[in-house]
Structure formats: C-alpha cells, structure tokens
Amino acid sequence: MEKLLQFIQENEIPIVIIPEDRKYWLVRTQSGEFYDEFFHDGFIGIGWNEFSDIDKFKNSDKDEITDLISITYKPEEGQKPPQPGRIYGQIYRFLFELKVNDIVMIPSNNSSHISFGIIESDTYIEEITETAVDMGLCSFAKRRKVNWIKTVQRDRLDPYLYRMMQAHQAISNANDYANYIDRTLHSYYIKGEKAHLVVNVKQENQISAVDMITYVSTLLDLVPLIENPESPDETFKKEDVDLKLNVQSPGLMEFISNLPYVVTILGLVIVGLVGGSFKFKNTNAKKESSNELELQSEGLFEKIFKFVKHKDEQKLKEIKQQHIIYKDKLKAELPKELTEKLDQ
Structure with missing residues (x-):
C-alpha cells in the first residue's frame, strides 16, 4: 500500500483514499424540522438536554443514568413510558461512538433529500436561549460540527440505501451500507486493498443488453494494454477486474480490483482516451497509410501514458470510437474527480 500511495502522489492522481476504519451513521432531523438548520449551520445534534454533562455521563454507572432518565422523563398519565x-x-452513541471523519447522513422533510457529511468535531455543548426556542430553532444542546459534501434526491439514491432509511432511531449505525455510501459519494477511490471506478449511467430509457455488454467490454479491452508498474514486463488481465452492475435506468456500473493499480490507471486511461488527451493522426509514407498516436495534454496524463502499451494504435483507436458511441447511448458519466482534472 505504501508503494501505491507513493505512486499516486508522484503522478498527481486525483483518487480518493477512504480510511478503512471509517464508520457511517444516519442521524434523524426531528422529521425534517431541523434539516435546514443542520445543513446550513454545519452541525448535527441530539436532544435530552438534561443529560449534557459529558464527563458525568462518561464516568457514571449506566444503571444510575438510566434511573435518572426514568425519573426525568416520567410520563404524564396516558402517555407511553x-x-x-x-x-x-x-x-x-452520540457522545462517544461517533468519531471525527466518520460519515453522517441526514434526511430532509419526507426524506425527499439526503445530505452526506463528514464529522469535523467532538461533541460540544451549545447554549440554548429562550429566544432561539421561541423562534423554532434547534433546541439540541449536544452538537458536532459537520462538513456537508453531497446532497442526493431520494429518487436518485442508490436503491440499496432505501432500507437504511427505514431506521427511525435518532442515530442509527449504517456500517452495513458502507459500500453503497462510498460509491454514492465518490466515483474513483481506494479503500483498503481495493480500488473502485464508478461509471454513472444516466440513460432513463430502457437500455438494450447489447449496448450495455458492448460498453463494458470496450472498457475492459483497455485492461490488457496496461502495464503493471511493479512488474513492467507484465500487463494486467481482464480477469483482474470485477464488475458490479446496478443499472436500472439510471444506475451505475462499478469496476473493482484487488490489484488497485489496474483500476487506478484504467480510470485515467478511459478519461484520457475519450477526453482528447490521445490524438490519432494518419501519415502517408511511400503510399502506405499508418496510424500514429500522440499525447496532446501534459501533466497527469502524460505521466500515466507510459503505462499503456500503445504498440497497437489501431486497437486504441477502435476502443476510443466504440467508447464514444456507447457512452452516448448509455449517457455514461465518467468520474468527476478525473474529468475535472483533465479540464485543468
């Protein structure tokens, strides 16, 4: 992993490194009442303000605290205990299990939107004034700072995350959905020993099996052209890459490999190939036509180009043409992490 990280740094590759120990949480917003405040003011919070002495809570016996909770929130007649x-x-959980750099999700009113953020602080206690309460502002004293990084409409949410949204506790552990959350937030990333490349398919009409298979095949045809940086005499094999499909018009396709170099370089090659970094031109010498391959851009793609076996320029040209045709048919969207780098 150390060599890979060095490779990424030296080649200025814009791939996201996700910590393996990162945890994921769903935090409710009082049926959406506090969603806007959480989002715009950059925090999450939890109620039960009478129990906001963090040190006392940490150092007291659980039975002692639960007895106090029973007394403090004793229900009136007819109410549920x-x-x-x-x-x-x-x-x-809010005080001690949530950690800085964990991912947190909050739903808006009716869960029409889900916002994802990174926790940036330990718990702090906010002074809640009567004026704030009268204005209908969040009354939760126990809070954590959050940097919100993405908001997704519910109808665009990964279908596998729907079950997560059925949890109704104030805070729910969402670690079982980590993979689906990661690929919602990032399209080009490494976590642990695996690299991931996510291609979003935006086509809302029915997609033919032939178009889908041809597009996937076109991308995988690039794999045998990629040299292994750790073994320059070897190229990778198509079998080195796994594929997960969730294409329900729209949907996504996720390329994964236990050999992170292959997917890391594959993403660069795809974007460089279709984004104009690779230019094909014809020359005519002695009445014989031949294809030549040039690299137009400098910087990142120039560095990565040395890992592509470009002896068969005709093969690359065919792959590029096929990719453009089927990318348009599927309305496939390549990782923004890479396309934005290309535009720089």
Whole structure:
C-alpha cells in the first residue's frame, strides 16, 4: 500500500483514499424540522438536554443514568413510558461512538433529500436561549460540527440505501451500507486493498443488453494494454477486474480490483482516451497509410501514458470510437474527480 500511495502522489492522481476504519451513521432531523438548520449551520445534534454533562455521563454507572432518565422523563398519565435504556444508548452513541471523519447522513422533510457529511468535531455543548426556542430553532444542546459534501434526491439514491432509511432511531449505525455510501459519494477511490471506478449511467430509457455488454467490454479491452508498474514486463488481465452492475435506468456500473493499480490507471486511461488527451493522426509514407498516436495534454496524463502499451494504435483507436458511441447511448458519466482534472 505504501508503494501505491507513493505512486499516486508522484503522478498527481486525483483518487480518493477512504480510511478503512471509517464508520457511517444516519442521524434523524426531528422529521425534517431541523434539516435546514443542520445543513446550513454545519452541525448535527441530539436532544435530552438534561443529560449534557459529558464527563458525568462518561464516568457514571449506566444503571444510575438510566434511573435518572426514568425519573426525568416520567410520563404524564396516558402517555407511553420512556425507554431509559434506549435513550441512554442514543446519548452514549452520540457522545462517544461517533468519531471525527466518520460519515453522517441526514434526511430532509419526507426524506425527499439526503445530505452526506463528514464529522469535523467532538461533541460540544451549545447554549440554548429562550429566544432561539421561541423562534423554532434547534433546541439540541449536544452538537458536532459537520462538513456537508453531497446532497442526493431520494429518487436518485442508490436503491440499496432505501432500507437504511427505514431506521427511525435518532442515530442509527449504517456500517452495513458502507459500500453503497462510498460509491454514492465518490466515483474513483481506494479503500483498503481495493480500488473502485464508478461509471454513472444516466440513460432513463430502457437500455438494450447489447449496448450495455458492448460498453463494458470496450472498457475492459483497455485492461490488457496496461502495464503493471511493479512488474513492467507484465500487463494486467481482464480477469483482474470485477464488475458490479446496478443499472436500472439510471444506475451505475462499478469496476473493482484487488490489484488497485489496474483500476487506478484504467480510470485515467478511459478519461484520457475519450477526453482528447490521445490524438490519432494518419501519415502517408511511400503510399502506405499508418496510424500514429500522440499525447496532446501534459501533466497527469502524460505521466500515466507510459503505462499503456500503445504498440497497437489501431486497437486504441477502435476502443476510443466504440467508447464514444456507447457512452452516448448509455449517457455514461465518467468520474468527476478525473474529468475535472483533465479540464485543468
């Protein structure tokens, strides 16, 4: 992994490195009431303000705290009794289980939008004024700073995340959905020993099987042209790349490899090939036509070009033409991390 990270740094590759120990959480927003405030003011919070002494909560016996919760939130006649154990667990989770750099998600009113953010602080206690309460502002004293990085409409949310949204606790662990969250937030990333390249398919009409298979095949045809940086005499094999498809018009295709170099370089080659970095021109010498391959751009793609076996320029030209045709048919969107780098 150390060599790979050095390779990424030396070649200025805009791939996201996701910590393996990152955790994921769904935090409710009081049925959307506090969504706008959470989002615009950059925080999340949790209620039960009477239990906001962090040190006391940490150092007290659980039974002692749950007894106090039972007394503090004793219901009036006809109301449901509190669940002191659940309340204790929710407060404890917010105070001590959520960590800086974890991912947190919050739903808007009716869960029409889901915002994803990175936790940036430990718990702090906000002074809640009567004026703020009268204005209908969030009354939660226990808070954490969050940097919101992406908002997704519910109808554009990865279908696998729908089940996650059925959890109704104030805070729910979403680690079981980590892979789906990662690929929602990033299209080009490494986590652990695996590299991921996500191509979003925006076509809303029905996609023919032939178009889908041809497009995937076109991308995989590039793999045997990529040299292994750790073994320059070897190229990668198509079998080195796994594929996950979730194409439901729209949807996505996810290329994954336990050999992270192959997907890392594959992403660069795809974008460089169709983005104009590779230029084909015809020359005529002694009445014989031949294809020549030139690299137009400098910098990132110039560095990565040395890892492509470009002896068969005709093969690359065919792949480029095929890719452009089927990319348009599927309305495929390549990773922004790479396309933005190309535009620089």
